[in-house]
Amino acid sequence: MEKKKGFIAEFKEFISRGNVLDLAVGLIIGSAFTAIVTSLVQDVLTPIIGVILRKAGIEKFADWAPGGFGIGSFINAIISFLLISFTVFLIVKFVNKAQELTKRKEEEQEPEEETAPPVTDISLLTEIRDLLLEARDQKQEARDEEQEAREHKTEKETEKV
Numbered sequence: 763m764e765k766k767k768g769f770i771a772e773f774k775e776f777i778s779r780g781n782v783l784d785l786a787v788g789l790i791i792g793s794a795f796t797a798i799v800t801s802l803v804q805d806v807l808t809p810i811i812g813v814i815l816r817k818a819g820i821e822k823f824a825d826w827a828p829g830g831f832g833i834g835s836f837i838n839a840i841i842s843f844l845l846i847s848f849t850v851f852l853i854v855k856f857v858n859k860a861q862e863l864t865k866r867k868e869e870e871q872e873p874e875e876e877t878a879p880p881v882t883d884i885s886l887l888t889e890i891r892d893l894l895l896e897a898r899d900q901k902q903e904a905r906d907e908e909q910e911a912r913e914h915k916t917e918k919e920t921e922k923v
Contacts, residue, residue, distance in 0.1 A: 792846050799842040
């Protein structure tokens with residue numbers, strides 16, 4: 763039973779991915795445009811072409827091309843391809859632009875970390891040297907203060923005598 767849950771969870775994750783959703787949206791839009799383009803060709807372009815051919819002296823497509831001439835179907839296929847591909851291009855362009863804007867906003871919101879200079883062996887050794895010199899100087903100052911305190915104490919004892 764647990765394998766089915768794993769399988770179902772995996773399938774749910776697969777479906778909810780952005781690429782699958784984008785594909786589904788593209789398919790739906792493509793289907794909708796197919797109906798629009800079919801109507802455009804059959805209801806608008808074919809009658810216009812018929813009028814043009816009648817003015818040219820051809821009453822029917824069959825007179826112009828014996829055995830039939832599928833100009834409407836051909837124009838339908840071309841327009842369908844152009845419209846669907848243009849629509850997909852616009853959708854992809856829009857999604858890319860939205861992702862770019864989102865990425866910019868995220869980059870602006872992230873505080874920029876101060877970049878420290880790269881740590882090298884020389885910089886580490888220099889820092890260690892400086893710390894050792896500072897410690898040595900502090901010890902020397904402490905010794906000097908002790909020496910002054912002893913001398914001062916000795917002077918006071920000498921004055922008392």
